[in-house]
Amino acid sequence: MDWDKLRIFHAVADAGSLTHAGDKLNLSQSAVSRQIRALEESLNATLFHRHARGLILTEQGELLFDATQSMTSRLDAAAARIRDSEEEVFGELRVTTATGFGTLWLAPRLTKLYEQYPNLKIDLMLEERVLDLPMREADVAIRMKEPSQADLVRKRLMTVRMALFASPRYLEKYGVPETIEDISDHRLICQNQRAAQVSSAAVVIRKLMSYEPKSLLTVNNYFGVLQSVVHDMGIGILPDYVTEEFPELVEVLPDEGQNTVPVYLAYPEELRHSQRVGAFRDFVQSEIMAHRKHMKELGKL
Secondary structure (H helix, E strand, C coil): CCHHHHHHHHHHHHHCCHHHHHHHHCCCHHHHHHHHHHHHHHHCCCCEEEECCEEEECHHHHHHHHHHHHHHHHHHHHHHHHHCCCCCCCEEEEEEECHHHHHHHHHHHHHHHHHHCCCEEEEEEECCCCCCCCCCCCCEEEECCCCCCCCEEEEEEEEEEEEEEECHHHHHHHCCCCCHHHHHHCEEEEECCCCCCCCCHHHHHHHHHCCCCCEEEEECCHHHHHHHHHCCCCEEEEEHHHHCCCCCCEEECCCCCCEEEEEEEEEEHHHCCCHHHHHHHHHHHHHHHHHHHHHHHCCCC
16 A cells, blocks of 8 residues: 555545645645545545535544554654664653643743753643553653553652642631531532542542532642632642642641542653653653652651
8 A cells, every 4th residue: 555645645634624734745735635536546445525614534534544543653653763862862752741730840840851951842731631652642641640551661750648728718717627527618629530630539539528518619630729729719639749839728637638649650662762751751750859858858758
């Protein structure tokens, strides 16, 4: 099968448009259309449904797109390995992690990484959806639970402590809960239990929900929970890395709300020898070691 035709097919399927694919490939729309027709004739199959808003893959087209997606991912991985110099770290590295962790822990520390590797380009993707690393939706992931996908190199980075926090203003207005039963008199703010990376924090949430809080606010990431707590909305379930930058927050019910969440770094097996991945992995580990040392000095470990 002609790879050039497959490459053009993949671009059209990805763009959903002959024109947009042509722009990306530096080909005219008519040239792209001819290649698609030739591919359909060689396969004796219709690959696209054509309508006014663009192109939609047929069932046969979906099968072929899955194959070209896998081929493209492997070619990208091979190209990344080839481009990685033995002595220099450069190029793009796509990093995915949860919104709260990425916004409040990782992003503020990236200055140090760029100082060490000024030619590195980080594409930081912050979302609760767990991206598919083997399919190269991202190069590296930091996740709030152990990855379940096969063919991944994974390393446990640290354990995050979950606890209940509220602002002094909220507690002054509504009182400090003395027992877990008192949660029924307060608004609970927590991550949505359906969130992809909520992990073992769900244990704390279920426990507190059994005491029927007076009001409830759920958010799909910890950054949103933090903002709600800081703005006096209620008692929030937060990881310790979030609250360290907000020392004014008050921990409540310390014996009831605590639980731990593992944090893992993962990347595809095929990127095991990538200089960029190795540099990022070592940077994160060194930052965690510095973080632990700082916490010990503060007497919090």
